[in-house]
C-alpha cells in the first residue's frame with residue numbers, strides 16, 4: 441500500500457472531537473460538580489485527551505482542567521472543592537499538534553460583566569478570519585482553540601440592552617461552522633447549537649433543575665429525564681425562572697453529522713429523536729440486503745461494528761458470533777502518531793478468538809474504514825487464526841473527504857477510499873470480498889430522525905463553504 445503515512449493535516453486549524461455537559465441546580469439537592477463528573481464519564485468516548493469542570497458559586501467561577509481521562513483529572517478532593525450552583529464540563533480529543541494543556545476546556549475568563557466559562561464541541565470554519573481580525577485590533581490569545589475566539593466575540597459584542605441573549609444572537613451571526621456550546625454567566629447556564637445542528641446537544645431535567653448534554657446517555661447515567669434536543673440555531677437560557685428559549689437563527693434544513701450515527705455517539709443515546717443503536721442495527725440489516733454473502737458467522741469489530749453486525753445477522757439469519765476480543769484499556773489506535781505505532785497498536789487492541797472462528801467463513805462488520813490500518817490487520821489476524829474466508833462489510837459508504845466540523849480525519853492522502861477503488865481496497869486489506877453500505881441505505885437507517893444530515897465525509901457536500909489553507913478555493917457545498 442502506498443498511502444502517505446505522515447501526520448500532515450490539510451488545514452492549520454485543529455479538529456476536535458468533544459463532549460459537553462452542564463447543570464443548573466434549581467433548589468434541588470444536587471452536587472453540581474459531582475453530577476458533571478458522572479456526566480463527563482459517560483461522554484468519555486467523545487474525547488479522551490483532556491477534561492475539565494467549571495462551577496459558578498454566586499458569580500465566582502472556580503474550575504479544574506487538565507490533560508487525561510475524566511478519572512485521571514478528577515478525584516474526591518478536587519470535586520469537593522468545586523462547590524456552587526451551576527457547572528459545565530468538557531472532554532476533548534484533538535489532533536496531535538494541538539494536544540496541549542492550554543487548549544483544555546472549559547475556558548474561564550473575566551470580562552466586562554463578570555466571569556464567564558464556556559465549553560464547546562465542534563469546529564468553526566471561519567476561525568482564522570475572526571482571529572486575524574481580532575488580533576489586528578490588539579487581541580491576545582492564550583490558546584489555539586475556537587473556544588477562545590467565541591469568548592472574545594461575546595466580550596466584544598456590545599449590545600446596548602446588555603442582554604446576553606441579544607449578544608449571543610449576534611455572535612451566532614458571526615461564527616460559521618459546527619458548535620454545541622454550554623456556558624456559565626454570572627446567573628445562568630446557557631446552551632446553544634449551530635444553525636445546522638451539526639453537533640448534538642440535548643436537555644434533561646431532575647426535579648426543578650435543568651441539564652445540558654452532548655448525548656442523552658449522560659442524562660441516563662445521572663438519573664435525569666430527557667426533555668428534548670436543543671434545536672438547530674436555538675439558544676436555551678436556564679436560570680432561577682426555569683428554561684427560556686430563543687430561536688436565534690433558522691437555517692431551514694438541518695444537517696446533523698451522520699457520522700454521529702455511524703461511529704461517534706454511544707449506541708444507548710438518542711439523537712434528534714432517534715436511537716443510535718436502532719439506526720446502527722438498521723444499517724446492518726440494509727448492508728446485508730445490499731451485500732449478501734454466504735457465511736457461517738457474523739462478527740462485529742468492537743465497539744463501532746457491533747450493533748450493525750447484530751443487524752446483519754438478524755437480516756441474514758447467519759449466527760452472530762463473539763470472535764474478536766478488544767482490550768478495553770488500550771486508547772484509540774487512531775491517535776497514534778506514526779503508522780508503525782498504529783499497526784502494532786491494532787494488535788495490542790484486538791485479538792481474534794481462535795476457538796470460535798477456526799475453519800469458519802466469517803463476515804466481519806465494521807462501521808468505517810479510515811486509513812485501512814485496522815481492517816487490514818484484523819483480516820490478517822483472522823486468517824492467521826484459521827478463518828477460512830473473511831468477508832468485510834462496512835456499515836457506511838467509503839470515507840473519502842475530510843471532516844471540517846468536528847470529527848478527526850486525516851488528510852485525503854491518508855484516507856484509503858480517496859485513493860483506491862473498492863476492489864483495490866479489498867486487495868489491500870486482504871479480504872475475500874468487501875462491501876460498503878450505500879449512502880441512500882445509510883440515510884434510511886436513522887428512521888424517524890427529525891433532522892437532515894451532513895454527509896460531506898462521504899460525498900463532499902459540505903453544508904457551508906469551507907475556506908482552505910494555502911489557496912483561495914473553497915470546498916464544494918450543498
Ligand code: AMP
Nearest residue numbers: 744774808809810811812813814815848
Ligand atoms: P483505520 O485503521 O484508520 O481504517 O480505522 C478504522 C477504525 O477506526 C474503525 O474501526 C472505526 O471504528 C474507527 N474510527 C472511525 N472514525 C474514527 C475517528 N474519528 N476516531 C477514532 N476512530 C475512528
